[in-house]
Amino acid sequence: MINPKYKEMLNAKNQIRELAGFAQKRGAEIGYENVFDYSLGNPSVPVPERFNDVIRDFLKNREPVKLHGYSPNPGLAEVRDLVAASLSRRFSLPYKREHIFMTSGAAGAIAHAARAVSCPGEEIITFAPFFPEYVPYINETGAILKVVPADTTSFQINFEEFDKLLNEKTAAILINTPNNPSGIVYSEETIKKLAALLREKEGQYGHPIYIISDEPYREIVFDGKKAPCISALYENTVMCYSFSKSLSIPGERIGYVAACPNCADAELIIQMCVQISRGTGHNCPSSLIQLAVGELLDETSDLSVYETNMNILYDKLTELGFEVVRPGGTFYIFPKAPIADAKEFCEEAKKYDLILVPSDTFGVEGYFRMAYCIQTEKVERSLAALEKLAKAYHMI
Amino acid sequence: MINPKYKEMLNAKNQIRELAGFAQKRGAEIGYENVFDYSLGNPSVPVPERFNDVIRDFLKNREPVKLHGYSPNPGLAEVRDLVAASLSRRFSLPYKREHIFMTSGAAGAIAHAARAVSCPGEEIITFAPFFPEYVPYINETGAILKVVPADTTSFQINFEEFDKLLNEKTAAILINTPNNPSGIVYSEETIKKLAALLREKEGQYGHPIYIISDEPYREIVFDGKKAPCISALYENTVMCYSFSKSLSIPGERIGYVAACPNCADAELIIQMCVQISRGTGHNCPSSLIQLAVGELLDETSDLSVYETNMNILYDKLTELGFEVVRPGGTFYIFPKAPIADAKEFCEEAKKYDLILVPSDTFGVEGYFRMAYCIQTEKVERSLAALEKLAKAYHMI
Numbered sequence: 001m002i003n004p005k006y007k008e009m010l011n012a013k014n015q016i017r018e019l020a021g022f023a024q025k026r027g028a029e030i031g032y033e034n035v036f037d038y039s040l041g042n043p044s045v046p047v048p049e050r051f052n053d054v055i056r057d058f059l060k061n062r063e064p065v066k067l068h069g070y071s072p073n074p075g076l077a078e079v080r081d082l083v084a085a086s087l088s089r090r091f092s093l094p095y096k097r098e099h100i101f102m103t104s105g106a107a108g109a110i111a112h113a114a115r116a117v118s119c120p121g122e123e124i125i126t127f128a129p130f131f132p133e134y135v136p137y138i139n140e141t142g143a144i145l146k147v148v149p150a151d152t153t154s155f156q157i158n159f160e161e162f163d164k165l166l167n168e169k170t171a172a173i174l175i176n177t178p179n180n181p182s183g184i185v186y187s188e189e190t191i192k193k194l195a196a197l198l199r200e201k202e203g204q205y206g207h208p209i210y211i212i213s214d215e216p217y218r219e220i221v222f223d224g225k226k227a228p229c230i231s232a233l234y235e236n237t238v239m240c241y242s243f244s245k246s247l248s249i250p251g252e253r254i255g256y257v258a259a260c261p262n263c264a265d266a267e268l269i270i271q272m273c274v275q276i277s278r279g280t281g282h283n284c285p286s287s288l289i290q291l292a293v294g295e296l297l298d299e300t301s302d303l304s305v306y307e308t309n310m311n312i313l314y315d316k317l318t319e320l321g322f323e324v325v326r327p328g329g330t331f332y333i334f335p336k337a338p339i340a341d342a343k344e345f346c347e348e349a350k351k352y353d354l355i356l357v358p359s360d361t362f363g364v365e366g367y368f369r370m371a372y373c374i375q376t377e378k379v380e381r382s383l384a385a386l387e388k389l390a391k392a393y394h395m396i
Numbered sequence: 397m398i399n400p401k402y403k404e405m406l407n408a409k410n411q412i413r414e415l416a417g418f419a420q421k422r423g424a425e426i427g428y429e430n431v432f433d434y435s436l437g438n439p440s441v442p443v444p445e446r447f448n449d450v451i452r453d454f455l456k457n458r459e460p461v462k463l464h465g466y467s468p469n470p471g472l473a474e475v476r477d478l479v480a481a482s483l484s485r486r487f488s489l490p491y492k493r494e495h496i497f498m499t500s501g502a503a504g505a506i507a508h509a510a511r512a513v514s515c516p517g518e519e520i521i522t523f524a525p526f527f528p529e530y531v532p533y534i535n536e537t538g539a540i541l542k543v544v545p546a547d548t549t550s551f552q553i554n555f556e557e558f559d560k561l562l563n564e565k566t567a568a569i570l571i572n573t574p575n576n577p578s579g580i581v582y583s584e585e586t587i588k589k590l591a592a593l594l595r596e597k598e599g600q601y602g603h604p605i606y607i608i609s610d611e612p613y614r615e616i617v618f619d620g621k622k623a624p625c626i627s628a629l630y631e632n633t634v635m636c637y638s639f640s641k642s643l644s645i646p647g648e649r650i651g652y653v654a655a656c657p658n659c660a661d662a663e664l665i666i667q668m669c670v671q672i673s674r675g676t677g678h679n680c681p682s683s684l685i686q687l688a689v690g691e692l693l694d695e696t697s698d699l700s701v702y703e704t705n706m707n708i709l710y711d712k713l714t715e716l717g718f719e720v721v722r723p724g725g726t727f728y729i730f731p732k733a734p735i736a737d738a739k740e741f742c743e744e745a746k747k748y749d750l751i752l753v754p755s756d757t758f759g760v761e762g763y764f765r766m767a768y769c770i771q772t773e774k775v776e777r778s779l780a781a782l783e784k785l786a787k788a789y790h791m792i
Binding site: 006055056064069133139207271282 | 397398399400401402403405406438439440441442443447448451452455459460461463464465466467499500501503504505506507508511512513514515518529532533535536537567603604644645646647648649650661664665667668671672674675676677678679680681682683684685
């Protein structure tokens with residue numbers, strides 16, 4: 001019979017999609033250029049033209065039966081080799097083909113990694129604020145998602161609350177840095193403290209606690225910095241990567257799982273991902289797209305617009321009196337609403353054609369997210385609307 | 397901790413992959429052209445050149461941020477419209493966009509369709525011989541796969557045995573016609589009898605019994621015939637299609653679920669597939685590949701080689717005294733082994749560099765599968781080896 005579990009999921013509202021839908025509808029009335037749509041995390045800069053060039057090149061020069069033929073379940077060997085070599089160069093860890101499993105984006109990577117390192121009934125801990133799709137990602141594995149309340153002063157890890165949730169059933173920690181929605185990059189200090197605590201608990205509980213590291217924003221870091229590499233600081237790390245944001249190709253659904261070479265059962269985890277994929281119906285991303293990203297592993301789109309936009313927004317928000325932690329990366333900023341009810345605030349913002357996402361979607365109350373992956377010109381035009389909104393709340 | 401369920405799956409041998417591996421190894425010794433490798437169902441004819449042309453066209457003429465941008469969860473609206481229109485033209489059923497969910501091939505389609513129309517603990521029935529991946533596909537949904545023994549005289553449905561397995565817990569029937577591995581196409585008579593029986597049981601049990609119709613070989617039918625359309629003969633049908641075989645693009649991982657417009661809860665099933673995909677990590681096939689197949693819905697590769705190969709092999713096998721039902725489609729043939737132990741027979745065949753797959757993998761004993769998606773010239777050269785093998789068993 002019709003499965004009631006999935007039927008009931010239809011009743012839950014997706015606030016982000018609804019706001020994006022509102023923005024489109026409002027755009028039809030007043031012109032989309034006049035809607036300051038900060039709802040969706042959809043890259044706004046084009047893929048490097050070389051991505052399209054390498055596809056043309058493969059279409060021209062490779063034998064079609066092979067080019068479009070079955071990829072082995074863990075991904076094309078030549079692409080896995082390229083990914084391993086690129087990660088090794090970059091993070092000074094001895095990645096090999098055997099540590100890499102090609103996936104349909106980070107969603108596919110997390111779906112497989114989480115099933116490999118946890119059993120139904122075990123717990124996976126994440127930190128608020130967090131990407132709301134973590135709930136179905138983890139629920140469907142049979143593991144239980146536990147959420148550590150946010151440290152709203154810095155949006156680093158709230159260790160006091162985290163410590164309370166750790167127990168013998170903790171199989172894995174799901175982290176996302178640079179973070180959606182806060183834009184915060186976990187400091188090396190935070191990650192080292194996390195690693196030390198997890199190692200201590202591993203000894204205490206007598207089993208590994210894996211970090212599932214969701215890293216789609218790894219390349220979007222500001223002020224000329226780099227995001228600390230989790231895998232280099234904690235051995236039991238399973239990296240989940242997506243090319244969606246770095247190459248602006250979210251529709252091509254391509255990413256990978258990379259088990260840290262020093263991770264317990266690293267190669268086994270990758271072999272298990274293959275077995276898991278037989279049940280998820282995954283069976284590899286597109287061969288052509290695998291080959292294409294394989295040629296662009298050390299490249300990104302021109303991501304500088306996100307830093308430009310962040311600085312404009314951060315300066316204006318602080319000038320207007322919003323409490324906001326300056327993002328270290330991503331294309332999100334996460335200010336505190338001037339009233340306790342962020343939903344009401346975001347509803348009010350619509351009157352000024354500002355589309356903001358209230359923070360309860362991300363497991364925190366009283367904040368809102370702005371996804372500034374839009375044209376800088378539009379960010380600038382939105383400042384007057386932000387000012388009017390602040391005035392409506394007597395902030396200025 | 398490492399999930400023991402998936403770890404244990406690693407211990408099961410994949411006979412087809414092992415034989416394909418042996419063929420490669422033997423090829424390295426004597427030249428692959430001298431190995432009569434009938435192991436893998438990998439298309440041997442190229443994709444129509446127009447597939448590559450339309451990709452080039454999209455890369456040239458579409459705005460990259462949109463072209464490679466997020467596809468909505470059920471697939472690109474324009475592609476779903478094209479699929480619905482093509483199915484409507486072809487099968488005279490009123491398909492609309494709302495009936496279509498784009499997937500990563502038939503594997504992805506079955507993973508989602510099965511989860512939508514069954515609950516854990518319910519039963520899904522399939523018919524031997526069957527594609528062995530049905531076991532993990534169904535096991536992972538929580539439903540229980542029940543297998544009807546083969547009718548080895550015709551490889552149509554064994555209704556007597558089927559009737560014994562039907563009960564109130566039967567949620568769905570998973571069928572595959574044209575069939576891998578038998579090559580048989582279910583007759584209209586078979587499907588009508590199946591439909592009548594299911595309707596009777598639906599009335600008796602008071603709930604729909606869905607047919608999940610796995611149709612990747614739909615376009616590969618011989619003697620100028622067409623495969624009867626299940627959805628036209630039984631309303632509660634959820635079609636699972638793949639372009640892998642018809643367009644020779646198995647590596648591009650593209651297909652769809654199409655709920656019959658007359659199916660109970662047709663649109664709900666598609667909406668539920670979207671919810672299910674949040675847990676499987678699926679989130680759409682590649683946008684570029686979706687768009688490309690959207691332009692080739694009424695085309696196929698030149699599939700005539702498969703019929704040519706089938707006729708050569710069928711004639712030779714019958715001449716040599718093999719008991720074999722003539723395939724109506726696909727690129728498989730499924731003769732009876734001259735001894736009860738098909739594994740032993742296929743082991744013997746290796747001595748003649750003939751790579752045959754024993755039938756126990758497909759839920760039947762004493763038969764073997766030949767995947768003749770290879771060059772006709774090689775099929776012809778293999779006949780002498782087949783003859784020697786028959787002689788070794790004193791068949792001639």
